[in-house]
Amino acid sequence: MKSSPETPSAVAEPAAEEPDAVPEPAGSRAKVRWLVAGGVVVVLASAMAASGVYAMAGDIPRGTEVLGIDLGGKSRAEAAVLVGAEAATRSTRPVRINVDGREVTLQATAVGLMIDVPATIDAAVGSGPRLFGSRRLPPVVRLDEKKLEGALRKQIPGGRISKKKPGIAFAGVAPVAAYPQAGLDLDRGVAADSVRAAWPVGDVAVVPLVERTPVTTKAQVDELIAGLAKPAVAAPVTVTVGAVKFQLTPAAIAKGLVFRSDADGRLTPAIDAVKLRAAAAREFAKAETPAQQAKISLAGGAPKIVASTPGKVVELGDELLAVLPKPAPRTITATLKDTPASGTDAELARLGIKERVSTFTTYFTGGAKSPRSQNIITIAKAVDGAIVKPGQTFSLNGHTGERGYHNGYKDAPVIVNGVLEPGVAGGASQFTTTLFNAAYYAGLQDVEHKPHSFYFSRYPAVIESTIFYPTLDLKFKNTTPYGILIDTATTGRSVTVSMWGTRIYDSVKTVYGPRRNHTSPPTVHREDGPKCLTSSGLPGFTQDAWRVIRKDGREVERKKFTWRYDPEPRFVCGEEE
Known part of the structure; x- marks a missing residue:
């Protein structure tokens, strides 16, 4: 068939040829795979190295928490400041303990509870790296296990502890055995571990009694x-x-x-x-x-x-x-x-005792050999040479102990329930008054004293003190930065107390107010006998006295002392006629 000129013939053009393939060398495909894999390894290694650098930045690994504080990446010094501040706030927190079902609260200082900051930081540094998440480390807690045990044992009712320790004692020279017995007891280690874990986080430490058997049979x-x-x-x-x-x-x-x-x-x-x-x-x-x-x-x-x-x-x-x-x-x-x-x-030498800072003398009658004078001399000797360090409180009763016949004191007049009668160590109050005035004029702090109920003219009004063991004491505190040496001296008619130290005040003086509220002495008849002592009686009154202390040219203290003296009755021995 002839082809139409309008219709082109459908003759297919030959396909373009592909270029000849170059033969692949043996092993080259495996090499490509290794290159790819190697690249991945390098990337992963780089990522892991970067993660390691991140995790171990600073002295403390990332993700490390102590007491709720993120310490990750912090230096030792930075972490110590943060943990130290938190430990300080928790140091005043009491510890609550449920011991044998009974909850008690103890002050942290009473049992030596504290967070050991350096040891806690050491534990955090050595905790190891962590790429993900966080790790809560408990702080290192110190305590005195013996004090804790002693405090807890006081809270356990009698009879609850049934374990009996062995013992051997002597009755004279005969040994007496106490045999051991298994039973319930407090375990010091268990109690300590429970408190260490609970206290830092504010939990109640549970301390049960446990069955224990004594080691010695x-x-x-x-x-x-x-x-x-x-x-x-x-x-x-x-x-x-x-x-x-x-x-x-x-x-x-x-x-x-x-x-x-x-x-x-x-x-x-x-x-x-x-x-x-x-x-x-x-x-x-x-x-x-x-x-x-x-x-x-x-x-x-x-x-x-x-x-x-x-x-x-x-x-x-x-x-x-x-x-x-x-x-x-x-x-x-x-x-x-x-x-x-x-x-x-x-x-x-460091006490700085170099000069006399005050001295005071009172006078008595009867001579050195009277019982009352002998008591004054005895107590003065007992106090002579005593040293009161800075910040220390001196107690006359504490220093001499009970004043009785066993240490040389004799019977002499004393005031008992408002009545004069013979009593051991009568006259000690005169020394007490002398000592009080020496401390007063040295500018020391009055801690405890009580004037007599009756006024005696041998003492300065208001600024005087009695004593009676153990209920009435004389106490004063050395508030100076130097030591105080108490020096005493007696004669047959006087007792003197001087305070030696370093003078820090310009002057210490007494300013008196007028006597007021005068009362007349009544007449009291007492049963005649060895306990009845006669007296002519003295009026009562009230008076104020101010201690005025000056230092560096200005007044630094004006302290008021007030006392009301009862009228001393005119005691008559025998019935009223």
Whole structure:
């Protein structure tokens, strides 16, 4: 068929040929795969390295929390500031404890509770890296386990603790056993761990009683009695110290040999040197020399430090314990150990006692040999040389103890329930008044004093004080930055108290107001007898007195003292006619 000129023929053009394929070298496809994989590894390694750098930035790993504080990325110093501030706010937080079902609250300071900031930071630094999330670390908490145990035991009702510790005591020289018994008890370690965990986060620490069995058994207690306690007191022990020999009697050994039971009920024998020395004081004194404390002497009218000298004491312990199970005769050789004086010369020098800052004298009648005068002299000697350190409060009753016949005091007139009658240590109030005035004019702080109920003309009105053991005391506080030495002196008609230290005030004076509210003395008839003391009577009145202290040219204190004196009755012995 002829093709139409209008219709082109449908002849297909040949397809373009693809270029010849280049043959692929062996292994090249694997190489491409490795290149791709290697790229991924490099990317991952780079990402991991970047993550590691992020996680370990600073001294403390990211995501580390302590006490609710994010420490991640912080330096040690930065973390210590943050944790320290938070620990300070929590240090005043009391700890609540449920001990054996009973909730109690203890002050943190009472049991030594504290957050150890340096140890807490060390734990945070060593906690290891963390890429995701956070890690809450507990703070390191310190406490005094013995104090905690003691405080908790006071809160446990009697009878709840059924565990019995073993023990051996002496009745005279006869050993007496206390046998152990398993039962409920407080576990110190459990209690401490519970408090450490609960206190920092404000939770209640739960401390149950647990079943415990003492370590030492009944048979072991019997062995200790047979092998040590009985032979220990069967005979004396001779102690040789150089050329000196002395003996420890069975009675003294029984006082010094103790058997201590710890929290686990483990019974251990020991020598209590303090108890042994007290029981055999005269024997030890044959070989020992007591230490002489440094003191201040006022010879020549000026304070001078007299140096301390060390003492020598007999040292006993394991060697005595080792010989006690043996039969008589028993001997040991002991050595002398130097023991320093408790106060040093340098400590005294730092007190700055260099001049007299006040002095006060009161007068009495009867001569030095009257019972009342003797009491004044006795108490003055007891106080002479006392030192009151800065910030310390001096108590006259605390310093002298009970004033009785045993330490040289005699019967003399005292006021008892508003009545004059003989009593031991009568006259001590005159010394008290003298001491009070010396402290008053030294500018020391009045802590406790009470004037007499009746006025006596030998004392300054209002500015005076009585004393009665143990209910009435004289106390004053050294509020100066220097030490105070109390110097006393007596004659047959006077007692003087001087305060030595460093003068810090220009002057201390008393300004009196007028006497008011006068009352007349009544006449009182008393039953005649040895307790009845007559008196002519004195009027009563009220008066004010101001202590005025000046320093650096200006008034720094004006303190008011007020007292109302009762009228002293005119006491008459015998019935009214």
